[in-house]
Amino acid sequence: MNSPLKVAVLGCGSVGSQVVRLIGEQADDLAARVGAPVELAGVAVRRIDAPREVDVPAELLTTDAAGLVARDDVDVVIEVIGGIEPARTLILSALENGASVVTANKALLAEDGATLFEAAEKAGRDLYYEAAVAGAIPILRPLRESLAGDKVTRVLGIVNGTTNFILDKMDTSGAGFADALEEAQALGYAEADPTADVEGFDAAAKAAILASLAFHTRVTAADVHREGIADVTAADVRSAREMDSVVKLLAIAELVPAAGEEDPGVSVRVHPAMIPRSHPLASVREAYNAVFVESEAAGQLMFYGPGAGGAPTASAVLGDLVSVARHHRQGTRGVGESVYADRAVLPMGETRTRYHVAIDVEDRAGVLAAVAHAFAEHEVSIQTVRQEGRGNDAQLVVVSHEATDAALAATVEQLRDMEIVREVTSVMRVEGTEE
Numbered sequence: 001m002n003s004p005l006k007v008a009v010l011g012c013g014s015v016g017s018q019v020v021r022l023i024g025e026q027a028d029d030l031a032a033r034v035g036a037p038v039e040l041a042g043v044a045v046r047r048i049d050a051p052r053e054v055d056v057p058a059e060l061l062t063t064d065a066a067g068l069v070a071r072d073d074v075d076v077v078i079e080v081i082g083g084i085e086p087a088r089t090l091i092l093s094a095l096e097n098g099a100s101v102v103t104a105n106k107a108l109l110a111e112d113g114a115t116l117f118e119a120a121e122k123a124g125r126d127l128y129y130e131a132a133v134a135g136a137i138p139i140l141r142p143l144r145e146s147l148a149g150d151k152v153t154r155v156l157g158i159v160n161g162t163t164n165f166i167l168d169k170m171d172t173s174g175a176g177f178a179d180a181l182e183e184a185q186a187l188g189y190a191e192a193d194p195t196a197d198v199e200g201f202d203a204a205a206k207a208a209i210l211a212s213l214a215f216h217t218r219v220t221a222a223d224v225h226r227e228g229i230a231d232v233t234a235a236d237v238r239s240a241r242e243m244d245s246v247v248k249l250l251a252i253a254e255l256v257p258a259a260g261e262e263d264p265g266v267s268v269r270v271h272p273a274m275i276p277r278s279h280p281l282a283s284v285r286e287a288y289n290a291v292f293v294e295s296e297a298a299g300q301l302m303f304y305g306p307g308a309g310g311a312p313t314a315s316a317v318l319g320d321l322v323s324v325a326r327h328h329r330q331g332t333r334g335v336g337e338s339v340y341a342d343r344a345v346l347p348m349g350e351t352r353t354r355y356h357v358a359i360d361v362e363d364r365a366g367v368l369a370a371v372a373h374a375f376a377e378h379e380v381s382i383q384t385v386r387q388e389g390r391g392n393d394a395q396l397v398v399v400s401h402e403a404t405d406a407a408l409a410a411t412v413e414q415l416r417d418m419e420i421v422r423e424v425t426s427v428m429r430v431e432g433t434e435e
C-alpha cells in the first residue's frame with residue numbers, strides 16, 4: 001500500500017463533525033478508492049472544550065488552524081469553518097504550501113472565488129467545492145464536466161433548504177412567516193440568526209457560483225439581485241394557491257441578450273416567485289433542494305436531493321476528497337474552472353419578468369378599465385384578470401405578460417396611488433411557462 005495521505009480538517013461543527021466521522025468509518029473503502037490510506041493530520045476548532053457530535057482524539061484537536069495548514073505532511077486541507085476570514089487566508093496558505101483544498105464555503109467563493117482559483121492554478125493544486133451549492137446534490141461537477149460540451153442557457157433552482165421549508169409550511173398549513181420560521185428553527189434547519197437564509201444571502205452566493213460555472217464567466221454575490229422571503233405573507237401564499245401555484249424562493253441565472261454586444265450577458269437573481277403546481281420545482285418539499293438546468297443540446301435536466309445538513313453536505317465533501325486525493329497521489333490536477341467569457345450583468349430593472357398583482361378596489365363601474373389603463377401606460381400587457389368579491393371585498397387579480405421589471409414595478413407604484421385602489425395586497429413575480 002502507498003504511504004498515507006494526510007488530511008487536515010478546519011472546523012468541526014455541523015459539517016466538519018460528519019466529515020471527521022465518515023473519514024473514520026469509511027477508512028477501508030476510502031483507502032481502496034484513493035489507493036492509499038486517508039488519515040487525519042489534525043482538526044482545527046475555535047473552542048477546544050466544546051461538545052462535539054463526533055469523538056476526535058485529543059491529540060488531533062487544535063485551535064491553531066494556521067499552524068496545522070503550514071505543516072509539511074498535510075496533503076489535503078478541508079475547510080468547513082465558513083465565512084470570509086480566516087477561511088480565505090487559511091485556504092491560500094494551504095495552496096501555497098502545496099496542499100489541495102476542499103471547501104463548502106459558498107460565501108467566500110461567491111465573494112472572492114477569483115483569488116482562490118488563481119492561487120490553485122499557480123500552485124498546480126485542486127480547489128474543489130461541490131458541497132458549496134445544494135449540499136449533497138451533485139450539480140457543480142455536472143456543470144463543470146458533464147455539460148462542458150453543451151451550451152447551458154438557464155439554471156433555475158431552489159437552493160436554500162431553510163426558506164423552502166418555511167414556504168412549504170406556509171403553503172401546506174396556512175401558517176404565517178413567523179410561525180413557520182419558528183418551526184424551522186425548532187427542527188434545526190434555520191440557524192439562531194437566520195438572516196443569511198431568510199434574506200436570500202445564502203441563495204445569492206449559490207446563484208453566483210452556479211452562474212459562473214454555467215456561463216464560463218465571473219459572477220460574484222454583489223452581481224446578484226437579491227430579495228428574501230421575510231415579506232412573503234399568508235395572503236401571497238393564498239393567492240398563489242388560488243392560481244394553482246406555489247411560492248418558492250428561486251435562484252435564477254440565464255443568458256440574456258446584452259445591449260450593443262454580440263455575446264449574451266447574464267441575469268442572475270434570487271427572489272420569491274409563484275410557479276405553477278405542474279412545474280417540477282413545485283413538488284420540492286420541506287428542506288429539499290432542486291436545480292433545473294436548460295441547455296441547448298441536452299434540453300432540460302433536474303437535480304434533486306437534500307440541500308443542507310451535516311451528513312448530506314459531508315457526502316459531497318468526501319466525494320471531492322476522493323477526487324483531489326487521487327490527483328494528489330498521481331501528481332496531477334482535476335478539471336479546473338473554465339472562465340473565458342466576460343459577460344455583462346443585466347440590471348434587474350431591465351430583466352424581463354411577469355407579475356401577479358392582487359388589488360383591493362372600490363366596487364364601482366370603470367374600475368377594471370382604470371386598472372388596465374395603468375398597466376397600458378407602462379406598456380405592460382395583461383395576460384389574465386379576475387374580479388372577485390363585491391362591495392368592501394371587491395378584488396382584482398391581475399397576471400401580466402412579460403415586461404421589464406422596472407415597468408412592472410412602476411405599474412404597481414401607480415396602482416398604489418390610484419383613488420379606486422384601497423390596497424395592493426399581493427405583488428409577486430411569476431415564473432414558469434407563459435400560456
Ligand SMILES: NC(=O)C1=CN([C@@H]2O[C@H](COP(=O)(O)OP(=O)(O)OC[C@H]3O[C@@H](n4cnc5c(N)ncnc54)[C@H](OP(=O)(O)O)[C@@H]3O)[C@@H](O)[C@H]2O)C=CC1
Pocket residue numbers: 010011012013014015016044045046047048050063065079080081082083086104105106107131132135307308309310313
Ligand atoms: N450546515 C449546512 O447544512 C451546510 C453548510 N455549508 C457550509 O459549510 C461550512 C461549515 O458550516 P457548518 O458546519 O454549518 O458551520 P458550524 O458553525 O456548525 O461550524 C463551524 C466550525 O468552524 C470552527 N471555527 C470557527 N472559527 C474558527 C477558527 N477561527 N479556527 C478554527 N476553527 C474555527 C468552529 O469551532 P467551534 O466548534 O469550536 O466553535 C466550528 O467547529 C460553511 O462554509 C457553510 O456555509 C454548506 C452546505 C450546507
Ligand SMILES: N[C@@H](CC=O)C(=O)O
Pocket residue numbers: 132134135159160161162163189197202307308309
Ligand atoms: N442554510 C443553508 C444550508 C446549506 O447550504 C440552507 O438552509 O440551505
